[in-house]
Amino acid sequence: MLSRVEVHPGRYHDSVRLMQASKALQGVDGVSSALVAMATELNLSLLEDMGFDMDAVVGIGPNDLLLAIHAESEEAIAAAHRALEEALTPNVVRSGGLDAPDPKTIGTAAKINGADVALLSVPGEHAFVEAMEALQEGLHVMIFSDNVPIADEITLKKYGLEHGLLVMGPDCGTTIVNGLGLGFANAVQPGSVSMVGASGTGIQEMCALLDDAGVGIRHALGTGSHDLSEDVGASSTLQALEALDEDPGTELIVVISKPPAAPVAEKVRRVAAACATPVVITFMGETTLEEGAGEVLDMLGRPRPTYESWEAPPRSHRPGSVRGLFSGGTLRSEARHVAMPLLGEIGTREGDDGHTFIDYGDDEYTQGRAHPMIDQTVRVERLAAAGQDESVGVVLMDVVLGYGANANPAAELAPIVERVVSAGAAVVVSLCGTSGDPQGRDAQASVLNDAGASVYLSNAAAAIEAARLATTRTSS
Amino acid sequence: MSDLSQLLDTEPVVATAGTDMLAASIEQQGSVVERADWRPPHAGTEKALAVLFSDDRMRDANATAISRMLAVRPHLVDIKVARDVFPGMTDRTFLHAGPPLEWDRASGPMRGAIIGAMLYEGLADDPDAAAAKAAGGAIDLSPCHHHGAVGPMAGVTSPSMPVAVVTDAAGDGVAYSTLNEGLGKVLRYGAFAQEAIDRLHWMDEVLGPVLSAVLRSRGPIDLQSLIAQALQMGDDGHNRNRAVTSLFLREIGGALVDGADAPIDQRAEVFKFIDGNDHFMLNLVMAAGKLGSDAASGVPASSLVTVMARNGTDFGIRLSGTGDQWFVAPAPPVDGLYLGAFTQEDASPDIGDSTITETVGLGGLAMAAAPAIVGFVGGTAAGAVRRTLAMYEITMAEHPAYQIPMLEFRGTPVGIDAARVVRTGVLPQINTGIAGKVPGTGMVGAGLVEAPMECFVQGINALAATMN
């Protein structure tokens, strides 16, 4: 039988709490008796009666806390100490259900629900401080904010790497961890394919294609659009790759980005090749997301499907250029890449002659507005204008579904689509969505289709169709 | 096993700051999110904050500083005469509350207290002569804080006054404070009438020596233990000290009655004096706080606020990482309830070192422990609780010894972080008495005041400048 008597000077607790603590200690496995009390004369004589060594308590007084344990083993004593701390430590964060003020910093918020991921969308110039605090508190950080200085990104990622924490972003729009989507994310079926992407919409499109092919997704880790720049050097991409390689639940990894600078691309390829888990690299611009999805399916030994589409009834449309109205840069880039061999030159700015694919997520169109994936006002106007513009023969648009995006984009677009089609132009929609998306993918497709648009799940397929329509005169 | 395996093995638990859309879309997926109600930091601090957060130095320094503040074990060991404990104190040296101050900028109560002390010390024959001499530079004024001391309201400490000596049982520190005179026409409120002077004489002839004899007889008094108990009896340590004063009287009662080597009639006078003064312990609570404050000072890179103090003209703070620098701003008016016929017109700007209590997790920060105060300061009990809860946002720790029963015995918020103050806009809450601006008026009311943001802005910018 081991005995331990400890004195904690100046540590005060009221008597009821101490009696509860004593009781808790006595319930610990291996503890045969215990006393936790202030060292008053009465309690000191109790201590003596319990057979403890009184030498340890010479000179202590009623303002000192006594801890005395009779136990079978050192483990039991250690367990008793833990039980004591638990008994004397009050509920740290929410106190008795009272009306507490809201947390004002990410650090305080995270303590309330024990968060392990911080999701930040504060203005870019303030993101650094909040992100550093989150990292210092041991959280992984997803920074949705853009316009964060590159030096800040480098500091954050360096700190994250040193502390085993992942920094997703800045300018990271999409992440999925174990099926929970952060930012703009689609509902995915659970599975064992994971992704790392510098492009949020790229991740979303890949999810949509794989979902249609019946492949489930485990994780999709966004790295932010600047991760593969030479300055940042793929820090988060490589960190994520390594982690996914070791993740026993991931059987295949897909890397998605626009093509990085050669030295960075080389680094990524090298690390990917060294992974035990197979890695499919999709640098859009060198290839398409549809092709990337195809490679994934090949590796899984599954057939490549024809992705879902909802074709408009055949009708003729006026001659003219293709006007692309995109809600983000990624799908615009892929569409342009796919369509240029068929159409020739494609401009990227409003007012350019001939074929033009515009990114309405660009700063100049989003002043004082939410992202076009949420607020369609500008694109709706441009769609109507394209209908009126006799030089436009085909309109190509992306509609991105999923959590965070507009609750019912098709309803807002359909009336305009109808008018545009009646005016004589063709409308092709690239619908990026999964079967589980809250908007209801198929219902959205039907509404747009009924209004006269041809809808394609694959962005590449939509772009090809738009190009085909522009170079022929009829819809089939 | 990679570092990220915990993240990848489990479902994320998310906290957000920024647009609500992101939090809402997580909730749509059947998960719960904690949202931070984020706002940009105070203008003019962004660059400094970026510097302070660029690595772990401030964070580590703060951990060191707060642990030093919380490690002190203040004990009252003796009462001595001021001239015997302050090195370099001459017959013309007066200590005062708050940051450095000269006569020409001093407010009514401060001038009144200086005049009164001069009369007490025999440095002038009448108030007008005293004022003239003080204006002419006859008195060396120095902040109590520069000498390991604190003083409530005007806090004027002159050479003949008895001072409590509070030492740290866990270290080498020592702190001092004058003894509390009681309410009414007293020196610390700027009174210099004969009754105030007479009382000061009685204190140095009787009160000081008797208490010293008591301490010799029964040994040192553990102040932290008394304060911790009192906090669970409705005191806040700043504006309400009735419980801790009662406990103190019990501590010394035995020796007062039998044991202290002093004449019985003097012991009786001392008993009655303390018994009649609900605020007696304030000065000792403040000295205990000063011990923690000094222990936590001088940690490079630390944004811990070690001092908040007012001299009736300026409100000043000090940070652990910026050495002896004071960051001052005009003392704000107090939002309070006034006694009798007094109004805000009669009030002096905020004054006193008693905000040392808020600095160590008592006073306004512990308001939830003393909801009885709110009637006096015009609020509601629920409001008192909310004010304390708001303070956890800007403090570094929860006090291990000072607990609030109403908050499930949660430790009081302690260790004000100047960086969090400027980030969140949340200012330390202070409960305080209000002095009359005409010297000698005494207390005219009590209320709530917030420390001025300007002090923290200056402090954070200075702290960032020390980081290279």
Place this chain on the structure above:
Amino acid sequence: MPGVASTAIRGVLSEPDTTATVLGTASHAVWLLVDREVIVVSTRDATRLPNGVEIAAGAAADVFRMVHHGASVTIGSGQVVFEGLTVDVVRWWNPRPILGRTSTTELAAATAGLPSTVPDVESGPLFAALSAGMPGGILNAAESLIGRGPGLTPEGDDYLAGALAATRTLGEAVGSAATAAMLDAVAGPLALLASIRTTTFSAALICHAVDGRVAAPAGALLRALAGRGDVALSHRDLMHVGHTSGPALAAGMVLGVRSLLQTQSTSQRR
């Protein structure tokens, strides 16, 4: 309101609508019988179960107050529809913890000092049968364990479930094919035995456990034992689950590991 469901019950949730009966309700859960399967719809502060759908509300919100014992409920097409409350399943979780690989040495170290018994529940026969790899012995041991003790999930049931789940998942993690075969052989008879001897709900949990599907806190401990988490923390969390359930599950899991280590060392000696 949105719900998160176990992939183990995807079938019944995704198929066309069918009728379920309410077996019981509490402020934190509703137990439903669908064909012969038990599904639990529970609040976020209740334990996440392998046959469960979790909603974001807490028990204090009392969202199930309108649901009565014996009421009819519609399940299917991704929804559970009560009168006055519809739960849409929007997300899934995997009740079978993914453990990767570990070694017997690491397992032995991870379980050192953890209790493998609870009072009033006999462990000897189960340990012997699991160590020897004898399906018949497991069934015999199960016969004395199942249904023993009061409550929705009797202590003996939880103990057995813990042992089976640990043997299944950690057996796979150390690469033991024999363990999997043993459990496959015993699964069917065990299901039958459980259906006779204990509550429908508890029998369901035993069946899930044989296949390595467990409540979330148990899954966390299994991951920790496989070297993917903090053993002390997850053990403590599991111990706090339920009244006797948590400790019984935890002890059963440790017994399962010990028997696995015994099997492995025996087979190494051969």
